[in-house]
Amino acid sequence: MIGGLSILLLCQLAGEVLARALDLPVPGPVIGMALLFAGLLLRDRFLRGATRPDPGVPGLGQVADALLTHLGLLFIPAGVGVVVYGPQLARYWAPMSLAIVIGTLATIALTGRVAQALMRRKG
Template identity: 40%
Template sequence: MQFLNGITLLLVYQLVGEITVRLFALPIPGPVLGMVMLFATLAIRGGTPAAVDHASSTLLSHLSLLFVPAGVGMMAHFDRIAAEWLPITLTLFLSTIVTMVATAIVMQVTTRWLTGNARETQEADHD
């Protein structure tokens, strides 16, 4: 029963995200917004309910099964992928580079921000 409660809660957040995106015509996927809402709720609560923890652990243990449809889709459209291999390869390569650069910048900014806050806290404690 705990799994059913947890998966229901996860699907409700996905549904709320989907409805919000369609209602306000937002340019992001509904499940992503639902995940952000779930994250905010869990951060505010300060922990994960047991039902959500159980459902998410179960889903993650079977994560490899979720890649089967993607693999089948690649095999079904192999001719198209083979015909357009150059744009696909360039897109994958460039998006990987952009993602790595963006991640490095965010990490540097966050590290400087956290280091600065830690330094200010230490200085305030010494005063």
């Protein structure tokens, strides 16, 4: 489990370093997550032809499961923000609602288009 947590933290650290060194507008943890994803894809690609069984990343699944069990804690700051900024939310409810609806519809449409393109590409 320590190995899996170390890998997650190292990916986050690498993402933070890249984001700050290259002055990227993307948060470091997002870059770290992309690095972890790329690393797992590359590992699977190189181990696919190997004769030895896939050892996996030691403890990464356990760490992921432990973090997912406490995922609800991440919603506490959002709830506090709603309480603290309640008057502003009440004042600007119409433009914020419009932005949320438009953003959601745009995200769904873009996701559908990407899925169609990937399905066409695959076969």
